[in-house]
Amino acid sequence: MPIPIIDLFAGPGGLGEGFSSVLDENNNRVFQIKLSIEKDQHAHKTLRLRSFYRQFPEGQVPKEYYDFVKGDITIEELYSAYKEQFKRADEEAWCVTLGTTDEEDKNNVSNESIDARIAEALNNERNWVLIGGPPCQAYSLVGRSRRQETILDEAKDNRVGLYKEYLRIIAVHKPAVFVMENVKGLLSARTESQSIFSNILQDLQDPMIPFVEIVSDDRVRYKVYSLSTAANARDLITNDPIFKPQDFIIKSENYGVPQKRHRVILLGVRNDIDVTPAVLEAKDQMTLRNVIDNLPKLRSGVTRDYSHFNWVIDKDGKSKKRRMYHKMTDSFSVWKEKLLEFESQIEGLFESDYKLTDQDFSSSLGKEFIASLNHDLPNDHPLKHWYFDENLNGVLHHESRKHLLQDIYRYFFAAQFTLEKGSFPKMADYKIAGNGLLPDHDNAESGKFNDRFRVQIPDDAATTVTSHISKDGHYFIHYDPSQARSLTVREAARIQTFPDNYYFCGGRTQQYHQVGNAVPPYLAYQIGKIVKDIINQ
Structure with a gap:
């Protein structure tokens, strides 16, 4: 059976596309996106269309898809021709806003509704993967420079704490593995009292700490790994791998992506899974x-x-x-x-x-x-x-x-x-x-x-x-x-x-x-292969 994925803050689906492109020896998809959540209506429509595309086996996408992208038929005509596939795609791609209490936001839904939808999508599967990139404008170096902010305050800018929506899903639903992406500026962002990155890293290792309202007999911890640097040292008490903050920066141009995109990507592995992940393999640089x-x-x-x-x-x-x-x-x-x-x-x-x-x-x-x-x-x-x-x-x-x-x-x-x-x-x-x-x-x-x-x-x-x-x-x-x-x-x-x-x-x-x-899909594909090996082991 394919490994289930929940994709938060999905954008147009770069991470999901990469993971969905990992195939087994029989040319079947190793991962299956069960739910992707995105608030932007245009990106959501893109997600839904790509989900529709993936409802067909590799290499068997119907002619009508190509008729649509060429402008020969409408998207409504495409979906009408394949009602079952569209229904599944519509159930997978969900247009809602995470982390808002704004009642005027028509996409606003309760945590209870989100949890119910995720639980339904996972159908009691324990070994699943959470992916996503919480909005990063608050941490961006350019944005902070433009706003002349040296100290970030969640009370003034709710985007500072949006990673907690991702964290809450981890705490409640306990994925086997998570992959979280953000901008490089996250490493230098600070609140008045502490480094935001250090705080996020601690939260991800023990995700239930910030949520006293969550009651669970199944408390889990995570080991958080770099995807570019091997874990050469571990904490003597917790056995957690030890990395420098810069170890979490992934330089896309080192992995066959024709772009100098440098992003923080964190790989979390649930503590009951005794596997040390591989790291990305360097590739020849691709030019523009x-x-x-x-x-x-x-x-x-x-x-x-x-x-x-x-x-x-x-x-x-x-x-x-x-x-x-x-x-x-x-x-x-x-x-x-x-x-x-x-x-x-x-x-x-x-x-x-x-x-x-x-x-x-x-x-x-x-x-x-x-x-x-x-x-x-x-x-x-x-x-x-x-x-x-x-x-x-x-x-x-x-x-x-x-x-x-x-x-x-x-x-x-x-x-x-x-x-x-x-x-x-x-x-x-x-x-x-x-x-x-x-x-x-x-x-x-x-x-x-x-x-x-x-x-x-x-x-x-x-x-x-x-x-x-x-x-x-x-x-x-x-x-x-x-x-x-x-x-x-x-x-x-x-x-x-x-x-x-x-x-x-x-x-x-x-x-x-x-x-x-978006996250470059080809980079996500390489990360997906590492995650596949973790789950398989």
């Missing part, structure tokens, strides 16, 4: 070019042109800039004309002989599904089996954004700069280049936004894809000057190692948000 270079070439669209600014008086009597724009009609001819203008404006700034040719220009903005047989990865690609689906015959979610004309100019310059220098330009480089490249923002030269326009280096792993990619693409500029655009949802999904047939529900902003919030 390895995973996106074969995708169809696109141009970005043009939205507006910035002409000048006026000084105006705001309601507080202060003088401020009001930027003046005018809308542009987007077309391939306009795009090509402007790129050639940009090329002439920066002529002489670089030593390389890079020149745009007619073959460089793509007239396509892309779309939600591009029928293409030429995007396939080479047969010797280490992750071909992971990304590729022979029934898809195209590319999902590969549509470029439209940008301000001046930003397209900066993208073009930045990509060419990166091509020659091997690193993206800082604000000082835009100032030195002149020709209107430096933004006229008041803080452009403050040093706070020195990397505001970040070209992703082609022959290195990408930087961390975060949910900020849903707001703008300035940190995720494509390395090809002739495309002069930010990365598409599919390119971001490739960096995150989502399979090519993974469909994200919602509009493009919601799709970006989901991709940025």
Whole structure:
């Protein structure tokens, strides 16, 4: 029988996808997600659709699924064609909010309801796995810096204590194994009296301590392991493995993921299970070019042109800039004309002989599904089996954004700069280049936004894809000057190692948000194999 999984704070299902991809020698799934909980309605729809996909045996997904992702039928028509599979998927993916008492939140449910649903899903199975990543905005280094917070206070920000919702499920339902993911900033976060990470680690080792209201004759403890560092020392009294906080940081680029995503991941094993887990095996680094270079070439669209600014008086009597724009009609001819203008404006700034040719220009903005047989990865690609689906015959979610004309100019310059220098330009480089490249923002030269326009280096792993990619693409500029655009949802999904047939529900902003919030499925797959061995032993 498959090993049951409960997935909390599931997002679009990155952790669940990785675990669900672990197969036995007969090509059957080793794990089965019994319940995934997520509060965001768009991510929940994605979870439900992927659960529907998994209701079919490996390699036997029906044609109608591909008809839907290609836009030939609606999702309602897909679900109507397979009512039983949809019913099971709908029962698995649950849209509720954990850790809230807000009565105005329509997704608010009681702990009793959550516990009943989990107990029903597990059906008295004792050896099951809990996975999930409690929301991390409170611990994020960037968020804390932006809010100018050095001390966190749960009374002021309930997100500080959201891990307790995960902890409470452990205390009540006692999984055999748990995997908890969070941001690296968790290690340095503090309340007024203590390190948050030390507190979380102690709670996870003895999860019932914070919950005096939980009465149980079956008190359990957990040993918490690093997935990157072997346990070389143990506590003489408790026999708990001893690690340094930094040992819990997983650097995804070390494990075949084309992204420098560094996250804290904790592996907990129930005390009655006398198994010392393995650690992840290092793999050759995968570069950005390895995973996106074969995708169809696109141009970005043009939205507006910035002409000048006026000084105006705001309601507080202060003088401020009001930027003046005018809308542009987007077309391939306009795009090509402007790129050639940009090329002439920066002529002489670089030593390389890079020149745009007619073959460089793509007239396509892309779309939600591009029928293409030429995007396939080479047969010797280490992750071909992971990304590729022979029934898809195209590319999902590969549509470029439209940008301000001046930003397209900066993208073009930045990509060419990166091509020659091997690193993206800082604000000082835009100032030195002149020709209107430096933004006229008041803080452009403050040093706070020195990397505001970040070209992703082609022959290195990408930087961390975060949910900020849903707001703008300035940190995720494509390395090809002739495309002069930010990365598409599919390119971001490739960096995150989502399979090519993974469909994200919602509009493009919601799709970006989901991709940025996920755990890389290929990393989760490797963790899943370690967990499988623990349960099997």
